[in-house]
Amino acid sequence: MSDTKKPKCCRYCEAPAQLLNFGQAGYPYRASYGPTWVCVPCAAWVGCHPGTxxxxxxxxxxxxxxxxxKAHAAFDPLWQGKMRRDQCSKGKARRAGYKWLAGQMGMPVDKTHIGYMTIDECxxxxxxxxxxxRQP
Structure with missing residues (x-):
């Protein structure tokens, strides 16, 4: 497994994140999540890309x-629609979707990713x- 994108610390309490797996102390989540970065004191967590x-x-x-x-439920159908409509790859459709979203939100494209957003941004x-x- 590669360890390329480790959360440095918790956004709530600044404690270091721990990589935990199902069955370890402090890991209260289902086995289907696989390895998960966790802040045990805050119960904040994020899963990992498959196999990493x-x-x-x-x-x-x-x-x-x-x-x-909720943000993914609203955003994903847009890029998935592009993928079907334009018969392009998932990666190309998602990149185009995030580029569009960045423009709508006034954010740099490289900072526009739901996984890193705040509640207000979501x-x-x-x-x-x-x-x-809702548009006609």
Whole structure:
């Protein structure tokens, strides 16, 4: 397993993140998550890309994880629609989607990723993406 994108510390308490696996002390999550970066005192966590120890984003508490789920539920259908419509790869469609989202949010593309967003940024993603579906 590669260890290329380790969260340095918890965004809530600044404690160092620990890489835990199912069955270890402090790891209360289902086995299907695989290796997970955890801040045990805050119960903030983030899963890893399959087969790696590379974090999928930043450590998140339950509230932020909920908003990330909502943001993905609003954003993912847009790039998935592009993938089907333009018959392009998943990677190309996601990159185009994040480029569009960065423009909508006034953020640099390299800083626009739901996995690293705050609650307020996730709320904004939901608003922006839902407005696309409301347009006539």
């Amino acid at each position: 120890t590379k974090a999928l984003g930043g450590l998140a508490n339950a509230e932020l994880r909920g908003w990330k789920i 709320r904004r993603v939901v608003e922006i993406c839902e407005s696309v579906f």
